[in-house]
Amino acid sequence: MAASPVVVKEQWEIAWRGFAPGMWHRGVNVRDFIQRNYTPYEGDGTFLQGATPRTRALWQTLQPLLAKEREKGVLDVSQVPSGILAHARGYIDKEREIIVGLQTDAPLKILEPPGPVECLPQDHPHPPLADDGRRTSDRAVFIEQIGMLHHQ
Secondary structure, three states: OOOOHHHHHHHHHHHOOOOOOOHHHOOOOHHHHHHHHOOOOOOOOOOOOOOOHHHHHHHHHHHHHHHHHHHHOOOEEEEEEOOOOOOOOOOOOOOOOOOOOOOOOOOOEEEEOOHHHHHOOOOOOOOOOOOOOOOOHHHHHHHHHHHHHHOO
């Protein structure tokens, strides 16, 4: 059951309470949002903590891969069009990770951009996923730009 316009308006007002309105209300406009709502931090970095032993160990695990990438260039490119559910969780070191799930199934693997998915032929081996309403910020900007092109 869809929410009533009144409920949606109330939810919008609660979600964005305290933010300065602007062009970002009417479309995807990250620059406008930041310009209107950014407050510079004038303090120092004394509140920052150093890396934990776990983080340092993960970083050490990545060092050979990063060196190889600097030497060779791109290590791997996913052939699956990118999307929220396009890849299974990937790990650098599953036992040490707290925040899990790389964007792909392997470290330093590059994703195909989301744009061409909409242009794929029906018989492509990786057809676009059904639109389930979830959006990444990149996907939202892409959709907004396509919409602008259609309305010009």
